[in-house]
Amino acid sequence: MTLLFRRERGRLPAGTAYIAGRTIREGGVVVFPTETVYGMGADALNSAAVKRIFEIKGRPLDNPVIVHVCSRGQVEQLARDVPAMGRILMERFWPGPLTLVLRKGPAVPAPVTAGLDTVSVRMPDNRTALSLIRQARTPIAAPSANISGRPSITSFEEAVGELDGLVDVIIDGGSSRIGVESTVLDLTSGVPSILRPGGVTAEQLREIMPGLTIHPAAEGFTVYRGKAPSPGMKYRHYAPVHSRVLLFEPQPGLEEAMIAKWRQISRSGRTAAFLVTDETEIHTGTVVRLGSRERPEEIARRLFSSLRQLDRSGVDYILAEGIGEEGIGLAVMNRLRRSAGKARGRSPAHRKESGSSP
Numbered sequence: 527m528t529l530l531f532r533r534e535r536g537r538l539p540a541g542t543a544y545i546a547g548r549t550i551r552e553g554g555v556v557v558f559p560t561e562t563v564y565g566m567g568a569d570a571l572n573s574a575a576v577k578r579i580f581e582i583k584g585r586p587l588d589n590p591v592i593v594h595v596c597s598r599g600q601v602e603q604l605a606r607d608v609p610a611m612g613r614i615l616m617e618r619f620w621p622g623p624l625t626l627v628l629r630k631g632p633a634v635p636a637p638v639t640a641g642l643d644t645v646s647v648r649m650p651d652n653r654t655a656l657s658l659i660r661q662a663r664t665p666i667a668a669p670s671a672n673i674s675g676r677p678s679i680t681s682f683e684e685a686v687g688e689l690d691g692l693v694d695v696i697i698d699g700g701s702s703r704i705g706v707e708s709t710v711l712d713l714t715s716g717v718p719s720i721l722r723p724g725g726v727t728a729e730q731l732r733e734i735m736p737g738l739t740i741h742p743a744a745e746g747f748t749v750y751r752g753k754a755p756s757p758g759m760k761y762r763h764y765a766p767v768h769s770r771v772l773l774f775e776p777q778p779g780l781e782e783a784m785i786a787k788w789r790q791i792s793r794s795g796r797t798a799a800f801l802v803t804d805e806t807e808i809h810t811g812t813v814v815r816l817g818s819r820e821r822p823e824e825i826a827r828r829l830f831s832s833l834r835q836l837d838r839s840g841v842d843y844i845l846a847e848g849i850g851e852e853g854i855g856l857a858v859m860n861r862l863r864r865s866a867g868k869a870r871g872r873s874p875a876h877r878k879e880s881g882s883s884p
C-alpha cells in the first residue's frame with residue numbers, strides 16, 4: 527500500500543517529513559518533489575533499499591543514481607578528494623539543479639554508483655526534499671521517479687498515476703518549478719565536463735569555469751553503446767508509452783514541414799498532434815503550446831507534462847517543435863531529441879511491454 531501525502535490549501539499534513547523520513551530510514555521507498563522533477567528515493571547507504579528502486583523503475587543496473595544531501599557535511603560522508611572547484615560550485619549553485627560527479631568514498635554501496643568509482647551528489651532546492659533528507663538522517667539516493675525510459679514526472683497526479691501501489695510513500699509537491707532534471711557535471715576527469723545539460727546552464731557554469739566542456743552526447747543526438755562516461759547516455763529516455771515523438775529542429779520552413787507531416791499521417795489513417803511554441807502559426811487539429819520561445823524556462827517547465835498529456839490522449843504521433851539551444855534550451859533539446867530517438871537496442875523491459883510505437 528502506498529501512503530499519499532496530499533497538499534491541502536498549499537500545505538502538507540503535519541508530520542509528513544517525519545513519517546516519510548522514518549520510511550527511508552527503515553529501508554522504504556519515497557517519491558518526493560524536488561525543484562527539477564520528482565525523485566524516487568531510498569537510503570543511499572542501504573544497498574537493499576537502493577536495489578528496490580532499480581526493481582520498481584525497471585532501471586538498468588549499470589545506471590548509477592544521484593545522491594541527494596541536505597548539508598555539505600553529508601558530501602564528506604559520500605565523496606573523497608573533493609576538488610576546490612567542487613566547493614566553489616556548491617557555494618554558488620547549491621541548493622539547486624547542479625549534480626557533481628566526484629570520487630566515491632568507501633561508505634557508498636555499489637548499487638548506488640553501479641560499481642563506478644565515482645558518486646554523483648546534489649542538494650535540491652526544495653523545502654520538502656530538504657526536510658525529508660534531514661528527517662531521514664541519511665543521504666537519499668534518488669533517480670527521477672518515472673518508470674525507466676518514460677518522461678520524467680513533474681506533478682503529484684502523475685506520480686500517483688504511475689506509482690501508486692509500487693512505492694511506500696508519495697509526497698505532493700505541486701508542479702515542479704524547473705521541469706527538467708539537474709545538470710550533471712563531471713569533476714573527476716581533469717577538464718570539467720557537462721554529461722547532461724539541465725537546470726543550471728552551460729553559460730552560468732562558464733562564468734566560473736571558462737574551460738568547461740560539453741560532452742558530445744549532451745546534445746542528445748546519439749545514444750551511446752558500450753562504455754559511456756555517464757551510463758544514462760546509453761539508454762532511451764523520456765519516451766511516451768503510446769505516442770511516437772517526431773522532432774523538428776528549429777529552422778525556416780518549420781511550420782510548413784510540420785503541417786505537411788501532419789497531413790501525411792492523417793491520410794494514412796493515423797493521428798498526430800502538435801507540440802509547439804506560442805509563436806508558431808499552426809492551428810490545425812490538436813495543438814499543445816509549450817510557451818514562448820522568449821521564455822525557454824517556461825517551455826522547460828511544461829515539457830514533460832505536455833508529453834505525458836499528449837501520450838494519455840492516445841495520439842500516434844507527437845510532432846514537436848525544437849527550440850534554440852541557449853540557456854536551458856540545451857536541456858530541452860537534449861530531452862526532446864532523446865524522446866524522439868530511434869535507438870531501441872537496450873530498452874528496459876517496461877518499455878518493451880508498450881509495443882505500440884512503430
Ligand code: TXA
Pocket residue numbers: 560562563564565566589590591592623625627639642644645646650668669670671706707708709710721722755756757758759
Ligand atoms: O534533477 C535530477 O537530477 C533528478 C532529481 C530527482 O534530483 N534526478 C535524476 O536522476 O534525474 P536520474 O537517475 O534520472 O538521472 C541521473 C543521471 C543519469 O544519466 C546517470 O547516468 C547520471 O546522472 N549519473 C549518476 N551518477 C553518475 C556517475 N557517478 N557518473 C556519471 N554519471 C552519473
Ligand code: MG
Pocket residue numbers: 669670678
Ligand atoms: Mg531519469
